[in-house]
Amino acid sequence: MANMYRDVNLSEVNESYIGKELKVAGWVENIRDHGGVSFIDLRDMYGVLQVVLRDTTLLDGIHKEECIAIEGIMEQRDEETYNPKIPSGTIELEAKKITILGQVYQQLPFEVQTSKEVREDVRLKYRYLDLRNQKVKDNMIFRSKVIAFLRQKMTDMGFLEIQTPILCASSPEGARDYIVPSRKYKGKFYALPQAPQQYKQLLMVSGFDKYFQIAPCFRDEDARADRSPGEFYQLDFEMSFATQEDVFRIGEEVLTETFAKFAPEGYEVTQAPYPIISYKQAMLEFGSDKPDLRNPLRIIDLSEFFNKCTFKPFQNKTVRAINVHAKLSKGQHEKLLKFATGIGMGGLGYLEVLEDGSYKGPIDKFIPEELKGEIKDLAGLQPGDTIFFIADKEDRAAYFAGQIRNELGERLDLIEKNAYRFCYVNDFPMFERDPETKKIGFTHNPFSMPQGGLEALNTKDPLDILAYQYDIVCNGVELSSGAVRNHDMQIMVKAFEIAGYDEEVLKAKFGALYNAFQFGAPPHAGMAPGVDRMIMLLRNEENIREIIPFPMSGTAQDLMCGAPNEVTEQQLREVHIKVRD
Known part of the structure; x- marks a missing residue:
């Protein structure tokens, strides 16, 4: 059945259409008046086509960035007017009829073609216009291709994609939670997941041997150049009956292949096996647990x-x-x-x-x-x-x-130029002393297996105990954290006791894991490379917001939709919330 708006998209237009009637649609990127003859550069998702208007009355009421459909005859351009920068540069459409599909009612806040030079707050407020910019759009298309490749690669390696809940219980560890009040249960709250940590471990207890998902994670953290406030995505995966080295091999294969496939031309990528640097060595030789090996x-x-x-x-x-x-x-x-x-x-x-x-x-x-x-x-x-x-x-x-x-x-x-240099950093301390309270707490993930197991917890100074925890670092950017998980209930109870949580707190805050580990939990391990950071590195962007379709601003605001915003008194009453001054 014929499409009422267009016969082809603009990437399909070529010299085989010369002499034929054709209907195309897109946005007015540019209008040029050459005295008696005018031109429109028409842009759609796939390309750009020059349209020639010998009847200049067709331009009446047409503005830049309007969405239009054009009917006309395809013709060969004069050779001296060829444009080698675009695939359709040897042809043009002579317009016979123009239909406005989506009108522009007010002045554009910026020129789409130069939007990357505009102040960020303005770009984010009109992000739908900013996304029309070819470079910005290319970042989103690139992002889609990387994620599709990651999905296929994990599936090919025998991992099963499983979605985990977005509404979950609040956790006392890690970053600040985003909390969601319950309408049905007065005074109680859900939280958005900082990561699918507990759920993926529960999947291992359930007998799913290899799990993955492109997981949304929510953390109430301040923005940085390499961290988006609010939400981000990671390639989350977990494996049963796996050691640290098993996870390393999977991480190396996935990341090396992804970076080799999508890196800019001429870039070198670290091949497996990656260098393994202990946390202690990293802090000595590089002064950072995110060493840039370039x-x-x-x-x-x-x-x-x-x-x-x-x-x-x-x-x-x-x-x-x-x-x-x-x-x-x-x-x-x-x-x-x-x-x-x-x-x-x-x-x-x-x-x-x-x-x-x-x-x-x-x-x-x-x-x-x-x-x-x-x-x-x-x-x-x-x-x-x-x-x-x-x-x-x-x-x-x-x-x-x-x-x-x-x-x-x-x-x-x-x-070093034009290189992606990967390494693992491992052997992180299990515990650390809070400089203010002087109390001992977990350094990173509380569910990690301590090296030396129960004996180490019972006999060693907690500050000397290392964990089976590891990061993947690329060019000084932490791409991933992971760990061999603590699947032994006795070891978990003792580890939490050292960190100041008694068994009752463990039951209350991590009840699902506590209970599940009573029923034959397998050894398991995993990690979660950050998808946004991978794409940021591959695109050589200095700010992570450049590769996210609708990012929050650096001040954690959605300037386009106006979030966070106020809600009505009725909405607050329904979830039993009163706002304090």
Whole structure:
């Protein structure tokens, strides 16, 4: 049956239609008047076609971005007017009739073709117009293709796609929940899932061996460049009878194939097996648990060395150092010092290695002559090197060293170009002490298996216990977190006890898991790479909102639909809510 609006979409138009009558439809991208002859660039989802209007009265009442249908005769363009930038660049449609399908009633807030240059709040308010921009639209088409590939890949690997609930119970762990008041049960609330954590573990107890879904997750967190406030999507998967290494192999296969298929031309992608870096090693060598392996610089620890020197500000401190094979100008040193003080450092010591192997710099006089060979060996110093020193408490020294490493990598142009460099970071601490309350709590996922099991929980200092937890990091961006799950009830009860939750709290807050684990739970493990972050990296976008169809703003507002908004007193009464001042 013929379509009443169009015969073909604009990607199907080609020279075979020359001389034929044709009906097309789309939006008016541009109108050009060449004195007696006018042109419309017509755009639909699939392409652009030039339309020539020799009867200029056809343009009466036509505005840019109006949705129209055009009937006419397809003809060959004059050779000197060919447009090689578009597939239909050798042909044009001579318009005989134009029908307005969707009128423009007010002035456009911005030009669609340059919308990416417009202020973000305006773009988000009129996102439906912004999405007409070819680059923005291409991001959404790309997103769809990546998700389709992930679905097919997981299915091919034997995983079963299962949807888990959106309304669930609130959890005391992790980020803030979005809570949903119950109309039927006064004073009680549902929550939107921060992740399908409990449900996917329950699926393993149910005997579903390999589960996955493209899962929506909801967390009441502030926005960052790589984090969308409110909601995000992840490739959530879980496997029964699986070890950490089994999950690693699946993660490597899926991500390597996805990035190899969708990476920009000429990009290199880490091949399996990925480097595995312990959390302790990552914090020492990179100053971050999200190491960017494109940066060749490594951090070393010189704390013990400086305890033997006479420089008092470095004694009894954690001292980290970064060696670069470069001589910095006075201006570069000044800019680096300004950066260091800007992030809260008291200063930035350094030494330069001269051609004769001697040292020059403010730290030199504090290093005894007999120890100068030792620092040379410890840091691998060579003529032409500059070594920087960062001293503070251990956690601050690690953080500052990581920031200086990143800054040096950028300023000295050391970052590897056109590459996606993956690694696993594992062996995270199971517990940490809250700096304010001094109480011990879970570091990350409370459902992780502690290394050493029940014996470790009973005999070791909780702060020394590691968990079977792991992240996938790509180019300094955390793509995924995961863990071998704690499926043993005795171990779970003890782990929660150490974190300050008695068994009654465990039953109340995680009752489903607590009960299910009484009935033969299999060992299981999984992870959940972030879909939005994957696409952001693959598209080389600096802000995650560029690859989400309808993102919230950086202040967690839907500027287009006006959320969050007020509701009526009647709606509040129905869910037994009273708003306090």
